[in-house]
Amino acid sequence: MTFTGLYIIAFLIISELSNFNKINLGILIGIIIPDLDVLLKYINIHQFYHGSILHSIIFIVLFYIFLLIINELNKKIINNVIINGIFIGMLLHVILDILFSLGPILIYWPLPISPAEPLYNLQFNSNILYFIAFLQFLSLRFFGYKVILKIIHAKNLPRESYESINIISYWTKLQTAILLLFIFMYLIDVKFSTLLMDFCMFPSMIIALYFLFRIKGLTSEDIIIG
Numbered sequence: 001m002t003f004t005g006l007y008i009i010a011f012l013i014i015s016e017l018s019n020f021n022k023i024n025l026g027i028l029i030g031i032i033i034p035d036l037d038v039l040l041k042y043i044n045i046h047q048f049y050h051g052s053i054l055h056s057i058i059f060i061v062l063f064y065i066f067l068l069i070i071n072e073l074n075k076k077i078i079n080n081v082i083i084n085g086i087f088i089g090m091l092l093h094v095i096l097d098i099l100f101s102l103g104p105i106l107i108y109w110p111l112p113i114s115p116a117e118p119l120y121n122l123q124f125n126s127n128i129l130y131f132i133a134f135l136q137f138l139s140l141r142f143f144g145y146k147v148i149l150k151i152i153h154a155k156n157l158p159r160e161s162y163e164s165i166n167i168i169s170y171w172t173k174l175q176t177a178i179l180l181l182f183i184f185m186y187l188i189d190v191k192f193s194t195l196l197m198d199f200c201m202f203p204s205m206i207i208a209l210y211f212l213f214r215i216k217g218l219t220s221e222d223i224i225i226g
């Protein structure tokens with residue numbers, strides 16, 4: 001089960017409490033990327049692990065190098081501020097998963113080394129899992145709201161950044177629809193489905209990555225979402 005929504009909102013709350021209001025957009029992107037490997041569970045690859053290929057330290061380093069190469073070829077595609085943030089965000093995600101996870105993590109993939117077991121192997125009943133799901137989709141909706149506010153108050157952004165407001169608005173409605181679905185399932189006493197949760201999170205993460213990349217112009221202000 002993915003905890004991306006909780007990681008994002010925790011990061012934003014910490015930034016608010018610590019008055020650290022310059023949050024690198026790349027960190028938020030990096031926090032999301034590792035859990036995209038939930039897709040592998042649906043094609044029967046690494047289905048018994050919480051985190052697989054995208055949680056690998058080796059993959060993270062190679063991906064970081066790849067982005068640096070892209071930056072050298074064309075700095076307009078992605079800048080160093082975002083690239084460094086993505087690297088930090090992915091590492092933060094993996095560290096949190098090692099601390100709190102629902103299964104082993106292939107942190108050394110593709111090396112033939114045993115997966116890392118979480119420090120605290122959490123086990124929850126169906127009611128707790130539903131609560132976590134509610135909290136995640138509420139957190140993602142709040143995250144979308146914060147991003148829209150940032151865009152509205154920003155100065156001299158490219159046009160496509162402002163056009164992202166509509167995308168984000170539809171995205172927040174999607175979070176609401178999914179939240180209502182899980183509430184309905186809880187009320188009619190349907191057993192919690194981790195696969196359904198991950199399936200719902202996947203499009204949410206894809207769309208979030210899309211609009212976060214579209215508003216990369218915010219990095220000209222050293223980005224602030226918090």
